[in-house]
Amino acid sequence: LSYPHCVLCIHIVLPTIATLRPCTYTQCADNLKHFQMTLHNSNVTRDIGAAPLVDNFEDNLPDVDFGFDYDEGENAEIPLEVLELDDDGNPQQKKASIVSCVINLLNTVAGAGMLGLPGAYAGSGFFLGTILLFVAAFFSAMGLHLLSVSAATAQARMGNGKPASFYTVAVTAMPQFAIAIDAAVALKCFGVATGYFVTVGDCMVDSFHYVFRNFSSLTETTAEEIEEMVFTNRQFWIVCALLCVLPISFFKTLSALKFTSTLSLILIYTLAVGVVLYAQGVFDACETNDTYYYPPKEDDQGDQVCQGDTDLVTDFDDTIKNLAIFVFSFTCHQNVFTITNELKRPTQQRVNRVIIISISSALILYMIVAIEGYRTYGSEVKGDILLNYPQTGLVTMMRIGIAIMVILSYPLQLDPSRRCLTSLVYALIGRREKRRRNQQESSQQNGPQTTDTMFERLAITNEPVPTNDADVIDPSSVIDADEDMMEVLDSFLFYGITCIFLVLSFAIAMSVSDLGLILGVVGATGSTTVSYILPGAIYMKLHPEPHPLRSLARLQLTLGIIIVPTALYFVLFKGGRG
Numbered sequence: 001l002s003y004p005h006c007v008l009c010i011h012i013v014l015p016t017i018a019t020l021r022p023c024t025y026t027q028c029a030d031n032l033k034h035f036q037m038t039l040h041n042s043n044v045t046r047d048i049g050a051a052p053l054v055d056n057f058e059d060n061l062p063d064v065d066f067g068f069d070y071d072e073g074e075n076a077e078i079p080l081e082v083l084e085l086d087d088d089g090n091p092q093q094k095k096a097s098i099v100s101c102v103i104n105l106l107n108t109v110a111g112a113g114m115l116g117l118p119g120a121y122a123g124s125g126f127f128l129g130t131i132l133l134f135v136a137a138f139f140s141a142m143g144l145h146l147l148s149v150s151a152a153t154a155q156a157r158m159g160n161g162k163p164a165s166f167y168t169v170a171v172t173a174m175p176q177f178a179i180a181i182d183a184a185v186a187l188k189c190f191g192v193a194t195g196y197f198v199t200v201g202d203c204m205v206d207s208f209h210y211v212f213r214n215f216s217s218l219t220e221t222t223a224e225e226i227e228e229m230v231f232t233n234r235q236f237w238i239v240c241a242l243l244c245v246l247p248i249s250f251f252k253t254l255s256a257l258k259f260t261s262t263l264s265l266i267l268i269y270t271l272a273v274g275v276v277l278y279a280q281g282v283f284d285a286c287e288t289n290d291t292y293y294y295p296p297k298e299d300d301q302g303d304q305v306c307q308g309d310t311d312l313v314t315d316f317d318d319t320i321k322n323l324a325i326f327v328f329s330f331t332c333h334q335n336v337f338t339i340t341n342e343l344k345r346p347t348q349q350r351v352n353r354v355i356i357i358s359i360s361s362a363l364i365l366y367m368i369v370a371i372e373g374y375r376t377y378g379s380e381v382k383g384d385i386l387l388n389y390p391q392t393g394l395v396t397m398m399r400i401g402i403a404i405m406v407i408l409s410y411p412l413q414l415d416p417s418r419r420c421l422t423s424l425v426y427a428l429i430g431r432r433e434k435r436r437r438n439q440q441e442s443s444q445q446n447g448p449q450t451t452d453t454m455f456e457r458l459a460i461t462n463e464p465v466p467t468n469d470a471d472v473i474d475p476s477s478v479i480d481a482d483e484d485m486m487e488v489l490d491s492f493l494f495y496g497i498t499c500i501f502l503v504l505s506f507a508i509a510m511s512v513s514d515l516g517l518i519l520g521v522v523g524a525t526g527s528t529t530v531s532y533i534l535p536g537a538i539y540m541k542l543h544p545e546p547h548p549l550r551s552l553a554r555l556q557l558t559l560g561i562i563i564v565p566t567a568l569y570f571v572l573f574k575g576g577r578g
Helices: 003-019 025-041 043-047 057-063 098-109 112-158 166-173 175-214 223-227 234-248 254-279 316-321 323-328 333-342 348-380 393-444 452-460 483-511 516-542 548-573
Strands: none
Touching: 098 254, 098 333, 098 348, 098 393, 112 166, 112 254, 112 316, 112 323, 112 333, 112 348, 112 393, 112 516, 112 548, 166 175, 166 333, 166 393, 166 516, 175 234, 175 333, 175 393, 175 483, 175 516, 234 393, 234 483, 254 333, 254 348, 254 393, 316 323, 316 548, 323 516, 323 548, 333 348, 333 393, 333 516, 393 483, 516 548
């Protein structure tokens, strides 16, 4: 803290807190009003800016949910952290519960990618596969914790009350890389979202190929006629996916997606149940029939061996080749800032609870699918375990479930990308405005100019953030516009970026049938950067003092630096699964 902040705490805040005692609803409002008036009139606040007054606070009381019982009795205690003020000084409240945050974060983690885990176990064995799964879960949770702690630190240093994001955290820790970090996160989420459209097209086409081929004898339809049907056209299903995604793409908070995320999780666990039923012999995993997809797939060979051997440990080369699957399975770090922004009473303990529940639930789900799937087919398991199962109605329903699941998960990739792109736009506008102001000032007087050295000093020390317009740490904060204009700009960017994101991902999915290599490269670089490199680097920058958590952050950063080239090598040259 700066010296004025320390003086403020010692002379005003601490004595005020010491006098707080259980009070009634009305008494709390009076105390808060008096406290703000004291801050406003204090000489200490001249160095850091006067506190905002809430002139209409009493008028807004009936509309505020403080999170406690509105009993006028003397024992009605009030958790002060529930009440927050917006930019106008009016009371506001974060509304997302722990349950809704867990649902959204778990839905971001778990997805159709879990169907590749049995194949990863085939490349590493039961023992090493389980160890790698636990290690990946641990470092994923650690990365989420590091980012949430860094978000609180960055918000305290910025002091402008802005919601946490990759940009606001990066501009505090590493301002010279803030734009590049936001661009990397946005690109990673865009690639995954585009892959969702491709997945929908492939799953639905395969499903309806089975349906029509199975009933072709009844309808006297030839294979060529089935291929020409609109329901076996992947472009048709991608258009349908776009129409389904549109209504859920314009929610401004993730908490509004809790119902769609819940439905998606139900489908995910239904898939897991299907894998377990085949593993336990309820359904015949090696059932043979004469119904295959059209056009024929490489996997539609009747003389193939159905089940292979299982191993505890495999060779080193195969284990490293599948390392990327374990790492990418727990990538959800782009949404941790939204959780901290929307969570009701966002203390670090409550944020940690969301992280632990989400990652632990994903770990249990992954272990069930990976172990049971690998136990079913052994070394013969494929990269997508659904390709191993006989082409039956149950498997067809599982594929349709995957298509619905990724449609419902699309906004969870759109939202963080939209936030990053919005921050980029504001940063670019702010930098342009900043250069214009600097040019005007330099033409009028010879004053000190902003340098990168100043930015680096702010990022690694606890010195106060400058209040001079020429020295602001966030370029977007120098944008000269009134509140009405900013609201118009916010709405324009929100809807504009959403539409551009949808159109571009839709266009790429329509024109490209296989994103395997592109997604593998994006995953090896973007996912590792978001979940390993950035959490470690940002935390180390914002917390230079020696601490055990800083050592873990350094380890996280080191692992990310090692994983990126290793995963790229196997994706590009060894055919590793990404």
